[in-house]
Amino acid sequence: MKLTCVGIGPGGGRDMTLRAREALEGAELIVGYSTYVRLVQRDFPHKMYLATGMRGEVDRCRMALEHAAGGEQVAVVCSGDPGVYGMAGLLLELAPEYPGVTIEVIPGVSAANGGAAILGAPLMHDWCSISLSDLMTPWEVIERRLVAAAQADFCIALYNPSSKGRQDYLRRACDVLLKTRSPKTVCGCVRNVGREGEECRTLTLQELRDAQADMLTCVFVGNSQTVVVDGRMVTPRGYRLEGQ
Amino acid sequence: MKLTCVGIGPGGGRDMTLRAREALEGAELIVGYSTYVRLVQRDFPHKMYLATGMRGEVDRCRMALEHAAGGEQVAVVCSGDPGVYGMAGLLLELAPEYPGVTIEVIPGVSAANGGAAILGAPLMHDWCSISLSDLMTPWEVIERRLVAAAQADFCIALYNPSSKGRQDYLRRACDVLLKTRSPKTVCGCVRNVGREGEECRTLTLQELRDAQADMLTCVFVGNSQTVVVDGRMVTPRGYRLEGQ
Numbered sequence: 001m002k003l004t005c006v007g008i009g010p011g012g013g014r015d016m017t018l019r020a021r022e023a024l025e026g027a028e029l030i031v032g033y034s035t036y037v038r039l040v041q042r043d044f045p046h047k048m049y050l051a052t053g054m055r056g057e058v059d060r061c062r063m064a065l066e067h068a069a070g071g072e073q074v075a076v077v078c079s080g081d082p083g084v085y086g087m088a089g090l091l092l093e094l095a096p097e098y099p100g101v102t103i104e105v106i107p108g109v110s111a112a113n114g115g116a117a118i119l120g121a122p123l124m125h126d127w128c129s130i131s132l133s134d135l136m137t138p139w140e141v142i143e144r145r146l147v148a149a150a151q152a153d154f155c156i157a158l159y160n161p162s163s164k165g166r167q168d169y170l171r172r173a174c175d176v177l178l179k180t181r182s183p184k185t186v187c188g189c190v191r192n193v194g195r196e197g198e199e200c201r202t203l204t205l206q207e208l209r210d211a212q213a214d215m216l217t218c219v220f221v222g223n224s225q226t227v228v229v230d231g232r233m234v235t236p237r238g239y240r241l242e243g244q
Numbered sequence: 245m246k247l248t249c250v251g252i253g254p255g256g257g258r259d260m261t262l263r264a265r266e267a268l269e270g271a272e273l274i275v276g277y278s279t280y281v282r283l284v285q286r287d288f289p290h291k292m293y294l295a296t297g298m299r300g301e302v303d304r305c306r307m308a309l310e311h312a313a314g315g316e317q318v319a320v321v322c323s324g325d326p327g328v329y330g331m332a333g334l335l336l337e338l339a340p341e342y343p344g345v346t347i348e349v350i351p352g353v354s355a356a357n358g359g360a361a362i363l364g365a366p367l368m369h370d371w372c373s374i375s376l377s378d379l380m381t382p383w384e385v386i387e388r389r390l391v392a393a394a395q396a397d398f399c400i401a402l403y404n405p406s407s408k409g410r411q412d413y414l415r416r417a418c419d420v421l422l423k424t425r426s427p428k429t430v431c432g433c434v435r436n437v438g439r440e441g442e443e444c445r446t447l448t449l450q451e452l453r454d455a456q457a458d459m460l461t462c463v464f465v466g467n468s469q470t471v472v473v474d475g476r477m478v479t480p481r482g483y484r485l486e487g488q
Binding site: 007009013014015016017018019021022057058081082083084085086088089090092093094095096103105106107108109110113114116117118120121122123124125126127128129130131136137141142144145147148149151152153154229230232234235236237238239240241 | 251253257258259260261262263265266301302325326327328329330332333334336337338339340347349350351352353354357358360361362364365366367368369370371372373374375380381385386388389391392393395396397398473474476478479480481482483484485
């Protein structure tokens with residue numbers, strides 16, 4: 001029995017790969033967080049769905065594995081890439097309890113890659129991905145990673161920059177970065193990547209400190225070389241252009 | 245006039261998004277590094293192609309922009325995601341010289357995300373992407389980033405781990421990581437992600453130090469929590485599983 005863990009890209013639809021689409025077409029049951037299930041239902045309205053809310057991740061994965069063990073073709077859908085803050089790891093951790101079920105992870109365009117493309121090309125050089133959610137990671141670990149990323153001049157994609165319970169986390173993260181990085185560092189925010197209401201803007205690290213961002217926003221902090229070219233956020237890789 | 249910069253995923257074909265496919269279908273001229281052009285030609289055999297070799301990046305982008313400025317529908321293809329060590333940044337840097345040409349970056353599944361899916365789920369927690377190529381980046385900068393990534397316990401995807409001119413760079417990178425990280429750290433290598441001859445294996449950081457890797461290999465170094473579950477490389481995100 002095979003269970004597929006399918007990345008639908010940041011907003012599903014046209015940013016989904018052909019392999020993801022084929023997996024959903026072949027699925028008898030599609031399991032996922034309710035927001036992601038809604039993104040998939042537009043294109044596959046006649047499938048069976050099993051949707052659960054946030055923080056139901058372990059139960060959701062167990063249900064999917066149980067249905068797969070029972071012989072159903074099951075696809076677990078994740079926004080972006082299932083291997084980046086998605087369900088691929090949890091499914092693989094639980095899989096030994098369901099012998100006979102093999103798991104295929106189908107990669108997708110992650111929110112960082114999708115958001116970067118909208119802003120321009122902020123992640124052209126070495127970069128790192130840091131989630132500001134401290135639901136499962138102590139803030140001290142997050143802070144240590146922010147310090148390291150700032151000191152080594154990585155471009156940074158910040159996931160989960162804020163939520164109802166932690167309105168000031170983006171500000172705290174910026175304060176950590178500002179200890180090392182210039183307040184003029186070029187930054188960008190993209191909201192609703194690949195979805196209705198998509199919007200983006202560039203701003204400085206100092207301005208980012210006082211900006212509003214919600215859970216649907218992906219935040220980008222440039223490295224020391226990042227610039228704005230014709231309104232687009234670009235991190236040069238280092239090609240020598242004639243005449244410069 | 246619009247030029248599209250298209251990510252075809254790690255190997256093109258089924259890992260390409262619908263948006264990428266539509267852009268290639270609509271293109272009159274497809275420009276790219278010869279290896280990537282070959283990946284696209286399988287699916288779009290009747291297009292006009294303009295292929296150049298490695299290190300011809302600036303000329304390739306200028307040619308593409310000139311054809312677009314002349315009114316042609318041009319697509320520049322990149323393996324993986326064009327915004328990660330691809331052509332998106334260079335095109336946007338050069339674009340002001342070609343007024344009237346607007347650039348749409350179409351994101352793709354990057355080699356890191358594609359390779360991770362084959363190994364399992366090594367990038368489930370905060371991670372960073374580091375290229376070991378020192379063609380355009382001094383080794384001191386690369387080393388500083390390796391040190392920071394190791395100290396802050398990031399999962400790491402290493403691009404360009406080796407080439408003819410720098411056979412020992414992966415070994416040097418491992419030696420840097422081994423100053424901080426355990427020699428038992430779980431690592432993985434994937435060769436030919438999404439292409440013919442795809443192969444993967446897991447190994448320890450100590451073993452990775454003495455492993456062979458070429459430019460077609462993507463290397464993954466786990467964080468301190470990364471484990472092998474039923475042969476798959478998995479970095480737990482921190483969900484509490486019952487009974488553990």
